[in-house]
Amino acid sequence: MKRIAILCGLVAALLCLTQNASAQYARKGANIVDKSGYILSDSQLINIVGQDVFDQTVVGARKQYKAGKKLIWGGVAGIVAGIAGSVYSIVKLNDAGYTNVDLTSPDDLKVILDNDPSIAFMYLGSSALVGVGGTAFTAGVVLKTIGKKRLNWVGDQANAARGYSLNVGATPNGMGLYLTF
Numbered sequence: 001m002k003r004i005a006i007l008c009g010l011v012a013a014l015l016c017l018t019q020n021a022s023a024q025y026a027r028k029g030a031n032i033v034d035k036s037g038y039i040l041s042d043s044q045l046i047n048i049v050g051q052d053v054f055d056q057t058v059v060g061a062r063k064q065y066k067a068g069k070k071l072i073w074g075g076v077a078g079i080v081a082g083i084a085g086s087v088y089s090i091v092k093l094n095d096a097g098y099t100n101v102d103l104t105s106p107d108d109l110k111v112i113l114d115n116d117p118s119i120a121f122m123y124l125g126s127s128a129l130v131g132v133g134g135t136a137f138t139a140g141v142v143l144k145t146i147g148k149k150r151l152n153w154v155g156d157q158a159n160a161a162r163g164y165s166l167n168v169g170a171t172p173n174g175m176g177l178y179l180t181f
Contacts, residue, residue: 025158027151030065032058032158048158061150068144071136078133085126092119 024035025048031039046054093101096116101108103123113120 025155027148027155030062030147030151032151032155045154045158048161049154053154053157057150058154061147061154063147064143065147065151068140068142068147071140071143073140075133075135075137075140078129078136080133082126082128082130082133085122085129089119089123089126092116092122 025032025040026035027033028037028039032045033039040048042054042058045058049058090103093103093112093116096119098112101112103109109120109124112123
């Protein structure tokens with residue numbers, strides 16, 4: 001009796017592993033691909049998951065994913081440009097003789113603003129650009145993650161829509177009975 005229970009447990013475990021390993025559809029970027037790596041067209045995806053899921057999930061998830069990607073790269077560019085501008089401003093301040101200046105002090109910034117406004121505005125603008133870039137980067141990560149999760153869900157729905165079938169025919173090792181799921 002133990003042997004039968006163990007054997008049934010092993011068969012069930014192998015079937016579960018096989019199901020996970022043979023997922024036919026997955027996400028690649030903002031697209032759903034089949035197991036060969038070919039991107040499914042919108043009409044193919046509609047046939048698999050239905051018009052409602054496509055309209056309510058796929059369209060919005062693709063927009064979120066792509067917008068998130070653009071915000072991430074825009075945020076990185078803003079951070080890099082802002083840091084470069086801040087460093088350039090500090091070098092210019094040192095060249096102008098402001099070596100013992102506390103840039104976080106409003107009084108010291110007022111002195112620099114009165115004497116060298118271009119350097120002060122460059123520093124303040126660069127600092128603001130770092131903040132804006134950081135915000136864009138954070139928003140991009142959030143949007144891309146949400147879009148990615150939604151597209152993964154669509155891939156899971158496409159795999160669930162496949163169903164199960166028991167077939168007789170050619171297998172990699174000859175003729176036999178095989179289960180497709």
